[in-house]
Amino acid sequence: MKYLIVGLGNIGDEYANTRHNIGFKIIDAFAQSADVQWEDKRYGFVGRCRVKNAELVLLKPSTFMNLSGMAVRYWLLKENIPLENLLVMVDDLNLPFGTIRMRKAGSDGGHNGLKNIEQCLCTPNYCRLRFGIGNDFAHGVQISFVLGEWTAEEAQALPDRMKVTNEIIRSFCLQGIERTMNQYNGK
Numbered sequence: 001m002k003y004l005i006v007g008l009g010n011i012g013d014e015y016a017n018t019r020h021n022i023g024f025k026i027i028d029a030f031a032q033s034a035d036v037q038w039e040d041k042r043y044g045f046v047g048r049c050r051v052k053n054a055e056l057v058l059l060k061p062s063t064f065m066n067l068s069g070m071a072v073r074y075w076l077l078k079e080n081i082p083l084e085n086l087l088v089m090v091d092d093l094n095l096p097f098g099t100i101r102m103r104k105a106g107s108d109g110g111h112n113g114l115k116n117i118e119q120c121l122c123t124p125n126y127c128r129l130r131f132g133i134g135n136d137f138a139h140g141v142q143i144s145f146v147l148g149e150w151t152a153e154e155a156q157a158l159p160d161r162m163k164v165t166n167e168i169i170r171s172f173c174l175q176g177i178e179r180t181m182n183q184y185n186g187k
Contacts (some may be wrong), residue, residue, distance in 0.1 A: 029162035042073035054173040069120025095132025
């Protein structure tokens with residue numbers, strides 16, 4: 001089986017350590033654990049690895065967050081990967097920091113990256129891993145919060161959370177979305 005594992009984020013050093021780039025952080029941590037080398041390809045950076053009998057195509061779109069759907073659609077078609085084998089990893093303001101929630105479908109929740117993916121795929125029916133970044137910000141400064149860097153406390157907690165996301169990616173590819181949701185949601 002072949003899977004497309006997508007971490008959403010924005011390219012560029014100015015975004016590297018921002019909350020909005022947690023998708024990139026998750027997929028980078030997984031790639032590092034699997035000794036994956038990134039290649040600059042059409043619409044993004046692509047890496048490949050195997051987890052037992054599963055072949056994984058890892059993708060960090062270079063289209064910027066709001067146009068992520070172009071990259072996802074292109075790589076699904078190019079690699080002939082079925083929609084049910086797509087996992088998109090993204091930040092979520094509605095979850096407390098570090099909370100992980102898996103879904104096999106759903107709304108974009110106001111997230112422009114997910115909104116564009118849904119538009120390009122013509123369906124909201126794809127798996128996603130939402131990583132909570134919290135919503136500890138004053139009224140009117142949501143964009144600054146999302147594009148802001150992690151606090152020292154958050155940065156210290158991220159390595160342990162990345163271990164969990166690594167387990168989730170492996171579980172998704174080996175056990176499927178249902179068992180992965182049952183095992184990891186809320187952890």
